[in-house]
Amino acid sequence: MMKTGEIIKQALYKSFPVMAGYIILGVGFGILLSNAGYGFVWALAMSVLIYAGSMQYVGISLLTGGASIIATIITTIMVNARHLFYSISMIDKYKETGKYKPYLIFALTDETYSLLCNDEGPSPDSVNQYRFFVSLFNQIYWVFGCVFGNLLGMVIPFSTKGIEFSMTALFVASFTEQWLTVRDHVPALTGLLCTALCLVIFGSEKILIPSMLLITLILTAIRRREEKVL
């Protein structure tokens, strides 16, 4: 059995690339929220309870626009529908996660998903603790960023322009690593081509849902062929 300290160290290292991105995005959110007239209790509550980046940004306009509860629920479903897909693909992996399961499911953001969807951890008997700490550290970075940005208001001491690229770099690195590990490249290529196609057809504003539906449709259509390769 691995020592908890060692697991925490490994999880910290794994989550490190997310830190910069989450703090920057979180600070951005915190500033917008404070400009909308909501103090740090709101930043804390939203980042702890909702914990979904793009939804929190959209949430600010729902709050200031005085949206109805129904409109808020529908908007949340539209913005966050992709989480259904993350969860579907983690059902088998998270089957034996025991007491960690509720939090692991709750904390499944885009970035946590991309860190954990292909990572079996440092050792088989510590994988659940490892997943828990990676998920937890990511949320800590996020909550810190949101609250800090909210308190900070408009003052940013140095130019961090371009640091948001760390998110793109994270996904590009995950993509490359998967490409190198997995023998079958059809799913990855399906994802690339479908999203590129939807970008051309629907424009950059709403490509997520159409892309996910198209990807699922095509992967379903080629299931018989794929099952042989897997």
Place this chain on the structure above:
Amino acid sequence: MTSAVLVLAMALTTMALRFLPFILFGKKTPAYISYLGKVLPSAIIALLVVYCLKDVAITEKPHGIPELIACISVVVTQVLKRNAVASIILGTIIYMALIRIV
């Protein structure tokens, strides 16, 4: 008060989306859902790459060249070193430098 209700509505709806598949298919996973679980990760990561780059203006200066060079350096570092932390930090530094030069 109303704001608190809206925040709660956002939180509960987001949770519902994350938990629903586990509640529906967790006990006995249908073969089709298991299949999706195996092929979706690669496809979704690919989607997220495109999603992050969706707003790059290729027709205007600097024509997405900083993004292109930074992405290539991430891929190359990852292939050579197989270390995601190193690839991400290097790629981000290169990007931040490029947008200040170009």
